Structure formats: structure tokens, C-alpha cells
Amino acid sequence: MSIEILMPALSPTMEEGNLAKWLVKEGDSVTSGDIIAEIETDKATMEVEAVDEGIIGKILVAEGSKGVKVNAPIAVLIEEGESVGDIDKVKPEPVSAPLPEPVEGREQANSAPTFTPANDPDLPDDVEMVEITVRQALNEAMAEEMRSDGDIFIMGEEVAQYQGAYKITQGLLDEFGEKRVIDTPITEHGFAGIGVGAAFAGLKPIVEFMTFNFAMQAIDHIINSAAKQLYMSGGQVNAPIVFRGANGPASRVGAQHSQDFSSWYAQVPGLIVIAPYSAADAKGLLKAAIRSPNPVVFLENELLYGVEFEVPKLDNFVLPIGKARIVRQGADVTIVSYSMGMKYASDATEKLVAAGVDVELIDLRTLRPLDMETVLTSVKKTGRCVIVEEGWPTCSIASEVSAQIMEQAFDYLDAPVMRISGKDVPMPYAANLEKLALPNADEVVAAVNAVTYRS
């Protein structure tokens, strides 16, 4: 039986090419692997190999032909014993793939799933509140979870014997031993990958980055290995891992050690991103992060580690991922922030309230998934919004919140949404410049005055 030789594609995007040269003539016998022709495109010249064995019965496209469509028959191969005359009986089959369906009939994806977070648990009326630092809250969260689940382990630089560069893992080595509290060499890319691999195998690693500045060495594993795994595996393999450590500007440590990565991670589908401000949120959300079956980037702040907040004294205090906290209810303006930005936002709120502005203050707490429902409900009430963050302004969390408000609450707005962010510069070392590079409460007050037309 005769076989058609088709015009091959040289690349996934090639649609047609030129048949530059035939290296065989009718009547020649060929075996698979023989070079029979040369074809060219605007990018390259390629040799065409015979795939089957036989005799070149007929050349259908002459040497020098231009614009030959991919998959068009260019020659016919016949078997020993067949005659060239048989070829004419070859009925050309349709050569090109069927055209795509008309646009109206094209396959449509569902819209992206919406996420409905749970509410914070109701605290018992008689709950005792204790003042603890964010450091202690994080430490307790890890210790409590590790006590109840032997698959949880922590690794990172100086987490064990040194008790943590910022003392977040204080005491964990003593309680859980070397098997579960592991000092690594300075090899972020390597140990992040090892953590993700261990998570694939079902363990629940907590990977501490001394600071998130150094997680840039490891970001490939956070994004390419952890975040995308569930999707790439069609839902088979998840990565229950927490990447945590200090994020954001610290004090006087210069450009390479002072940067907020919130929006970097919040952009990535497959990740959960949490950035708490208070000790209670730090504790409740870190526990939730450790229990989460998903990869979680947990962004702490060095300058908040030593700050005390009230935390409920409960055995099992877990907060919902993806739920913003309304810190203060108000009617005049919505201020949205997270992490250290909440410090500026809270200070500004205090001043504004004293001046008679009824501020509604929202702490996002989780940056992915983003609780826009809480923000939108508030903005629809107040008609005005100022978003506060320490990160750079371009493509920031504030940019995203602002865009979504514009899309979903445009008609409710009485003033443009304003963003107060870190300045668009690498962090300077000099004390005065560093101060200028960071946002502050006065900038927030000024923005609120602008959107409420009080200035």
C-alpha cells in the first residue's frame, strides 16, 4: 500500500515552508532515516528524513515550490512490487487539521473560583487575655502544632542551637530534639527544595528564612516547585509547607536587607500568603498555615517581633485564612492595611478619630486569597478608601485592592482611592533618607483629609 509523505513542521508555530530541494528522484528506494529532501522556512533549513521504507513512487511537489502547507502530501512512497501506476488510485485524504470551531462555540472556562472564608471563632465570654509579644505568639504557634503532629518539623539557618537569629524558635530544639529542629547550612535554594520535596512526601515542613531577602535565593522552589505542584499534577501531589521569616523593611540595614515581598508572592496562584500585624493574628494564622494542605508564605516583620499585643489564652486558637479583620468600625472613610502598615494606619486612625473623622480600619491579614468582600462592603458604606503599605508602590497590594474597588464599587466612590506606600527607591542606609523612604502616619492622615475633602 502506498504511503503519503507529508510536509513536516519544523517548529510548533510553522504553518508553511518551501521545498528547497529533493535529494531523491522517482524510482529510488529509501529506508527510514534516509534524507530525502530539504525544506526551509524564514528561520531555518531542515532535512527531511524518510520515516518508512519503500520506493519513491511519485513526487507531488516540485523542488523550489514555495509556501507548501504543513501536512500537505509532497511525495508518495510505494512498496516493492507496486507499480507507479497504482498511485493515481491514491485518494488524497484531507490533509489539514479541522479548523477551529467558530468563536461562539469555543470552549469556555468557568470563571475563577471565589473563596469564602470562615469567620473568626467566637471567643468564650470568660476568656482570659494575655499580653505577649509577636515573637512569643509565633513560637507558641509552632510549639503547639508540633506537639500535636509529629510530621511537622522546622529547618533553617540558626533555628536550632542558636535558638533562631531573631529567637522565634527559642526552646524548640530542647523540646523537640535535633530530628525536628534542624540547623541548615547557608543554602537557601537547596533547603527550600528539600523542604518542598519532603512536603511532596507528606511531611509538613516549616522552612524559616532568616529574612525574606534571602528567600530570593530560593524563590524558584517556592513558586515553580511548591505553588504550581498541585495544578501540574492534576491534583495528585500537594505541598503542605510553610515558608516563614522576617519580611519588610528593618532598621538601618540598607538596600539588600530591607524590602517588602508581599506583592511578589501574592501574585502567584497556588500560594497562600499571610502577613499578620498583631500577636493574636500571628498566632492564630500561623497555626492555620501549618495545618493548611497548601504552600503558605508567612510574612513576619522584624520590628514587630518585640511588640506586645493581647492574645486569648486558649488551647486551640486558630484563625481563618483569607479573612480580613475590621479593627475599628466607622462611617467616613475606609483605611486598609496589613503587617507593619497597620502601625501607620492605626496611629493615623487615632489622630483622625480625635479630629472627628469616623475611620473604618481594616487589617487584611491574608494577602492571598484577598478578602475583597470585607473591603468592598466597607467602601460601599464609606465611599472613600486609603490603602497603606510599606512595599514599593508599583504593582503592589494597594494597587490590586484599588483596582478591584474601581471595578466593583466604582459607583459608590466619592473620591479617588489613594495609596500610601514605601517610596519607589531601594532602601537607603542614612537615617534621614530611610525615614523618608518609609510611609508614616502623617502621610496617611493627609491622604484621608484629601479623600474626605477636609484639606
Place this chain on the structure above:
Amino acid sequence: MVRKAATKKASKKSNAPQLTKEDDLYAYKEMLLIRRFEEKAGQMYGMGLIGGFCHLYIGQEAVVTGIHMASKEGDQSITSYRDHGHMLVVGIDPKGVMAELTGGKDGLSKGKGGSMHMFSKEKHFYGGNGIVGAQVSLGTGLAFANKYRGDDNVSLVYFGDGAVNQGQVYESFNMAKLWDLPVVYIIENNRYAMGTSLERGSAQTDLYKRGESFGIQGEQVDGMDIRFVREAAARAIEHARSGKGPYILEMMTYRYRGHSMSDPAKYRSRDEVSTMRAERDPIEQVKARILESKFASEDELKLIEKEVRAVVVEAADFATNSEQPDASELYTDITINDVQE
């Protein structure tokens, strides 16, 4: 051809190379300058004049001094955040370094870099790098440029016993040997990476062997004795300069102070530190030799000490009086040809 990396351990004292009077006196003064400068920086940090991280080089002075003595004008150097000594030794003005530490506008980076980020194109010094291991690839790139241009400069790349575990170090080693780049890798093995001792972080603790699988020669050197440092450096630099490619020097050294100013250094005993100071101090070794060979008298050395102190005091005064950068500097130097309103 199979190229075998020849690696060797530190040689014994008996056949120590000799330094001339001039060299010994130079080394003494240079190391003393670094020591006194760092002590002053430590003091000023304590007074709140310096902020953030500040990593002192005290104890390691012989490494950078000996390497520098074997190098020539045009050779580049690059290191980590523990960089003050590396700048002083290549002749960068101590005033500019100290003013950067205080964040003054007269600092080497106009106050915008800080302790960990200083550079001098004029002196071919490329920092001042805060990310552990980054300088190894960057320094290999400097060597790439040397080869590309066909000049005979050598890139001197300093990094720690902790940095040596970063993956990019090995990616760089491979390319450096593949392309025979003129680079000397100087591992400053001060036995600790923050609180992690060498043994707790490294499977192969003979760091001079870390290039073996790439065919890179390495040797271990007594980094507390400037004579050995200089001799090995001369050999390594000549190797790189003559087109034979990279070379590794593992400098056995020690830092007397904590990792940075905020490190209580509980991971080692006081005894370990004081023994090092008493028996191996690089400056005391040179001093003893100078006196023994009568290259200079006690009084003459006191004069040198006085000169050095004057330089350091001047730098400290200069830095203390250097004003903060102007607020307008916030938005300068971000990209070249910034459009200014």
C-alpha cells in the same frame, strides 16, 4: 587529558618564607590600621553613631593584607559585608569608609549604602555584598571581563566558610575552570558562619578541596601568618594571571568579635578566643619578628602606632561631622539618566 586538581594542606612553620624589612613594616602598619579602624567602628556603633549591621574584621587582618601585597594595580577585589579591611587595604580613604558607616553624605556611597555596601571603581573594589555567596558569581564575572578584554588583571574574590556552601559558588567554579578565568577564590575560613561552626555546616570541611571535581587547584594556608598568606597569594595570582585559570586559597583565620555587633557569640568558648589572640595574633606575630630581626625598635613601632591612631581619629571625627545626605538624594542614583522634573 585528565587534569587532576592538586590540593594541599597548610605547610609547616619551619620553612616559612621570609619578608623583607620593608614588607614586614608595611604589613604591620596596614594590619594595625585595619585593627584600630575596626575597634573605633565598634566604639562608634556602641555610641549609636553607626546603625544596622556592622561586621568587624578584627583577627583576620593578615588575609587581606597578604593578598594585597601579592597583587598589582588593576586587580579587582570583591567580598561580603565584612568589608572594611578590604577597602582600607586597597587604599580607599578611611574617612570615606567611616563616613559611610555613620550614614554621612561624605561616605563612599553618599550615605546610601552603609557598612555592607561600599564600592570604589577607582580602586577596583566591587563591594560590599549583603547576600551570602553573591560575590562569588560577581567576582567570577569580573574575571570574565578581564579575559574578554585581554588585560592581565586578576579578580580576587573573598568569601566565608559559610558562603562556601551556596550553590552559586559551584556554578561559578565550573564556569571559571571551563573558561580558565583569571580569578583567585579566597575562602576566609574563620571557623564560624554566624553561630554555625564549620563542622556543623559542611560535609567536606577541607574547603581547599572544594574545587577538586572541577579541576581547580587549591591549598590551605595559615591565614594568621602574613608570610604564608603572601607567598601562597603570589603563587595563586601568578597562576591566574598566566592564563591557567582559577585557584582556591583556603585561609585558616579567626574572627575575634561576634558575627556582627549584636551577636553574643555563645557558640564558642572565651578560652578559644583568648588562646587565638594570645598565640596566633597576626599583628603580634609581625611585631615580634620585626623586633627580633631589628627591623625597627619598640620606639619606632610606637611611632607607627601613633600615626595609625591619628588616621583613625581623623576618620572618626570626619565621619561624626559629616552631615546627613540631603533629602533630595532619596530619588537620585536609581537609574542612569533619570528624568528630573
